Amino acid sequence: YDVADMLRRTSKPVLLVVNKVDHVGLEEDIYEFYNLGLGDPIPISAANMLGLGDLLQAITDLLPDNLEYEEEHEVCHIAVVGKPNVGKSSIVNALLGMERSMVSNIPGTTRDAIDTPIKLENGQEFVLIDTAGIRRKSAIEDESLERYSVLRAIAAIERCDVALLVVDAEQGVTDQDAKIAGLVLDAGKGIIVVINKWDLIEKETGTLEKYEKQVIADLKFMKYAPVMFVSAITGKRLNTLFDKVSYVWENCKKRITTGVLNDIIVDAQMAMQAPSMSGRRLKIYYATQQSISPPTIIIFVNEEKLMHFSYQRFLENHIRKSVDFTGTPLRIIIRERKKED
Template structure:
């Protein structure tokens, strides 16, 4: 089940980032940074009343002149409308209702997406309520008074956000078909890949970076099995500043990854693996999705007998935090090795859902502990009592130990490697939860 996506939209200086941080800071456990992944705080995982969702800040570059602000806001609103399940539209009680608020509200209203209107900087409800009522004029429902900086009214705001989730969760569950997100930098060949697989040009492809329409779901049947491909291709406008294109493509990537079971991260063979590729792959890793690294445009590379090994080594080095990722070399243009892509997707899907019996897991763990003694600290040695698998997608294990502090990352990684030696789990991350159990 993919998590709902909630986006924050609003003019510069109304407090978008303050609200984002208020929601993403205290109430939220931000996933610990994966080594090798830099995190732009564009998105965060939020939990409220047993609901998990992904929060997105559509903000970005804040220009100075009025007309640019409006076009920027429209752009942000469009991104939110395209990608979010629920939109928080934030306004400022002290500046009052402004012309651009009205214009953006019109767009949001026409989108028929649930919109929650937050009126920020209401530090004193009694004093400001008459000014809050003015925002009823936007015609998008009841204004919710908040103060992001003093964290007033945030709980009520979140209550209203999660009310809209119930309908969403049912839709996706009925569709059993595997969902494959194709992600990567602009111009790496995402749409060409999907086109080649469908055998027709349903997606408009051209060579200008960032010309494809919005994420499109394409149904593809291969050997009698149906798959849904989610293409995260680009943006509407070409006159974009580089950081902005990057920000928006990251937002698109996050939303596509959320909905997918397996993520195909495309890398341009002619450019080699870049920091942006590492960032994009990191999103899939943090979300616990199956990952296939597809090196595209392989037909365009001068090769000798060592090329593949050198290329693979470089990818493994940059993506050291995800050694499980499958790597393949393809050409979306010529169709080289594309049939193999489906075999790999099927393997990764199977591994994402694989369950290992508790008995076998404990045998593996006992043997691992015998081979390499657990770490100790100040005379106290780590003891591992018991391991069991508690979930799939990704496979998740709980290990009971005598002292959590002693269970270092490296020893967990060692246990993981032992499990992988027996069961492979190719293409999928494994999650480990360490629990303390007092010695009986």
């Protein structure tokens, strides 16, 4: 009922679809769904492909008759993610120069993902996604509004191009920050670690360098992530964020030619011999880049089990030394291929 109330308040067309109506006898059970006040329920069975024609017809009936399609150009979507109360909305508002999201000292004020397009003076365009703070599961009551906000925040990571992981400078990188970074890594998105509230830190010679080393140590699985030190309150270094985002986004879309990539792999093997197991040595036949965002490389070998994870990590590091992939994960897929293939 809470979800139905939320949908009604959007003032947008809503279709009530009742799934798992797997046979005719179950259609009598759909009448209880009228209590939601969302109109006539549409019974379907996704598993048995029943009722999908009626659903498609209902969807098309709601679409305007004359749709004009504009040619879309590529725009970088930026998700601003992090724990509650680290200053995500303050950063977004400072970048936009307006209070688009609610700003409060109370953790969890931003209840939903809010998309805001922005165009810079140099013509660059971005879409900022300000998300609800991601809390530990134990801190979220089941079926609460905040629970849905967290799900939306995770969905925002899935649809962004580059994520800004906002960390409170006074707290440093916490376990929860590391978990959020892991979500961005799993989604294969570009990332920038943004240390906010830097104005509150007492500084001396080498403070920034020492702090950055600690951040990299705390996020050791993400050493490729650039670290920026900003203050949403004073605006310090915020003007450089978009340049860094563009830089990371270009790296996410970067391609290496097969020839160059294989030269790098050969050079890596000369620097460190491939591992062996039970008298069998790993042989790398060739490598090729399969896709971008994130850059994904397939390495064909004689036996997949001979590729030790440490050697795979060495190959990734060697590729990163040769090609700038700052800010983007690099996925390496090992495929077994017989020599005669």
